[in-house]
Amino acid sequence: MTMRLKIINTKFIFPGIVLIGLLGSCSIENSGVDGENDPNVVAIVNGEKILKQSLIEELRWTKRKYRVKKSDSLRPEEKVWLKTNTLNEMVRTVMLRQEAERQGISVSKSEFKTHLKKVKQGYQEDAFQRALEVEEISREQWQEKIRNNLLIGKVVNEVVNKNVSVGEEELLRYFENHGEEFQKGEQVHALHIVVETEDEAREILKLLRKRKSFSDLAEKRSLGLEASKGGDMGYFEAGNMPEEFDQVFKLEVNKVSDIIRTPYGVHVFKVVDKKPARKMNFEESRKKILVKLLQEAQENAFNKWQNKIKNNSKIIIKYETLEQIH
Numbered sequence: 001m002t003m004r005l006k007i008i009n010t011k012f013i014f015p016g017i018v019l020i021g022l023l024g025s026c027s028i029e030n031s032g033v034d035g036e037n038d039p040n041v042v043a044i045v046n047g048e049k050i051l052k053q054s055l056i057e058e059l060r061w062t063k064r065k066y067r068v069k070k071s072d073s074l075r076p077e078e079k080v081w082l083k084t085n086t087l088n089e090m091v092r093t094v095m096l097r098q099e100a101e102r103q104g105i106s107v108s109k110s111e112f113k114t115h116l117k118k119v120k121q122g123y124q125e126d127a128f129q130r131a132l133e134v135e136e137i138s139r140e141q142w143q144e145k146i147r148n149n150l151l152i153g154k155v156v157n158e159v160v161n162k163n164v165s166v167g168e169e170e171l172l173r174y175f176e177n178h179g180e181e182f183q184k185g186e187q188v189h190a191l192h193i194v195v196e197t198e199d200e201a202r203e204i205l206k207l208l209r210k211r212k213s214f215s216d217l218a219e220k221r222s223l224g225l226e227a228s229k230g231g232d233m234g235y236f237e238a239g240n241m242p243e244e245f246d247q248v249f250k251l252e253v254n255k256v257s258d259i260i261r262t263p264y265g266v267h268v269f270k271v272v273d274k275k276p277a278r279k280m281n282f283e284e285s286r287k288k289i290l291v292k293l294l295q296e297a298q299e300n301a302f303n304k305w306q307n308k309i310k311n312n313s314k315i316i317i318k319y320e321t322l323e324q325i326h
Contacts, residue, residue, distance in 0.1 A: 036316065042325070043087060044316040045094040052321055055087055057141075059325065062086045064136050083325055091315060092306075093148050099309050100155040107151045115150055116143070127223040127265075130196075134263050160301050166293045174289050175282050182280040182288070185238060189273035190248050191215065191231040193222040194265040201259045201266040208256055214270045223265060235275065245269075 035041040035049040043050040062082055068074070074082070100106070120128060132139060175182070191214050195201050204217055218224075218231025226232055238246045244262045248269045251257055257269040 036318075039321065042318050042321045043091055044314075045091055046098055046313050046315075048094055048098065050087070050090055050094065052325065055083070055090065055322075056325060058090055059083055059086045061135075061137055061141075062089075079326065083322065087317070087322065091317075093152065095309060095313055095315070096152045096155065096306070097148060098313075100151050103155060103159060105151070105155045105158060107147060107154060112147060112150065116146065119146065122225040122228055124223055124227075131264065156302060160305050161298050164294065164297045164301050166290060166297060170293060171286060171289045172282065174293060175285055179279075182285045184275075184278050184280050186249065186277050187235040187237050187275040188248055188251075188271050189235045189275075190233050191218060191270045191272060192224060192226065192233055193218045193231050193268045194224040195221060196223070196265055198259055198261075198266055201268055204268050205256070205259070208268070208270075214256070231270075235273075 034047065035044050038049070040052050041049045042052045042055050059082065062068075062085070066082075068082070123131075132142060135142075137145075193201075193204055193214070195204065200221070204221060207217060208214060215230030215232075218227055222231055224231065236245075238249055242262055244260055244267075247260055248257060248271060251269070251271040253271055253274055255271060257267075260267045260269065
């Protein structure tokens with residue numbers, strides 16, 4: 001990824017199922033749990049409250065994540081799916097964080113600091129702040145999401161993933177049965193410069209026409225993550241970057257693009273090399289297959305582990321309160 005928190009290139013399609021996952025098996029009980037009668041509480045996970053206001057704020061983030069605009073007219077079932085799915089994720093986060101605490105697993109200050117530094121490496125402060133604004137999330141909220149994801153990732157790795165493996169025979173069998181998946185698409189090796197305004201971008205283009213070095217200009221002027229490397233993005237295929245970047249594939253080698261706009265700035269690209277599409281052999285494909293099969297095995301193990309935790313948890317969803325949120 002370049003200078004952005006998260007980019008989704010595909011349009012979101014609402015599924016037909018309204019109540020999913022964790023919430024599908026939860027109910028409100030007259031059990032005298034603290035917060036059960038509090039109108040500001042929408043859910044309780046093993047005694048820990050999830051506030052209505054927290055869900056409202058998280059729902060705004062969910063809508064941004066799925067590129068749902070304020071002007072969009074959603075069907076009733078779509079609105080229900082959005083808020084139900086959002087609450088489902090909040091419940092899951094609380095439940096798994098509690099499990100991490102039960103297992104004695106935590107994220108130290110130094111781990112968190114190191115991870116934040118890694119995530120922000122190469123970002124200029126103004127560019128990072130603009131990315132936060134585009135995603136409509138505060139720095140504190142973003143850091144909390146990072147902390148929770150780091151903790152959950154840590155407990156999953158230590159408790160689930162370390163017990164999962166894939167054999168060599170499975171890898172070879174998959175390659176032989178799914179050869180069509182290992183067709184490598186055309187790749188371009190590109191440099192890019194990203195700035196805030198079209199005026200700045202046009203100035204960059206003028207300097208490039210005067211034979212100024214693209215890499216030098218990228219180091220001095222670009223706001224992108226790759227600025228310190230002369231704007232070098234390496235090789236990438238169409239569809240692996242924001243869709244606006246696909247215009248780069250129309251350029252010939254050593255040619256510079258016109259201005260390309262994205263939500264994160266104004267870009268100028270230069271293509272320095274191209275690789276044609278071709279079929280990969282097993283050795284080239286092995287890592288990709290291993291990642292795929294290992295991920296599937298880990299997901300299966302994770303789902304079993306999560307269901308076991310869910311079955312041992314007391315999760316109360318206040319559906320009347322949930323219905324009040326729009």
